[in-house]
Amino acid sequence: xxxxxxxxxxxxxxxxxxxxxxxxxxxxxxxxxxxxxxxxxxxxxxxxxxxxxxxxxxxxxxxxxxxxxxxxx
Numbered sequence: 001x002x003x004x005x006x007x008x009x010x011x012x013x014x015x016x017x018x019x020x021x022x023x024x025x026x027x028x029x030x031x032x033x034x035x036x037x038x039x040x041x042x043x044x045x046x047x048x049x050x051x052x053x054x055x056x057x058x059x060x061x062x063x064x065x066x067x068x069x070x071x072x073x
Contacts, residue, residue, distance in 0.1 A: 002027050 005023055009015045044065075051061040 002030075 002023075006020065009020050009023065045062075048062040048065050
């Protein structure tokens with residue numbers, strides 16, 4: 001959808017470059033938010049994986065954390 005929006009501006013000879021820049025910056029902000037969320041998830045998963053013994057025991061911090069209800073911030 002985002003690419004389609006940019007292409008629609010490309011097809012419009014009356015559009016201002018400010019419109020294209022504004023749309024591109026909006027997409028960048030959205031990507032930055034996604035990257036931040038993924039980075040946070042990765043950090044959490046790394047910590048959980050390090051806390052897991054990875055042996056024959058059934059207890060697993062990874063699954064325990066995933067099954068826990070979300071904590072209020």
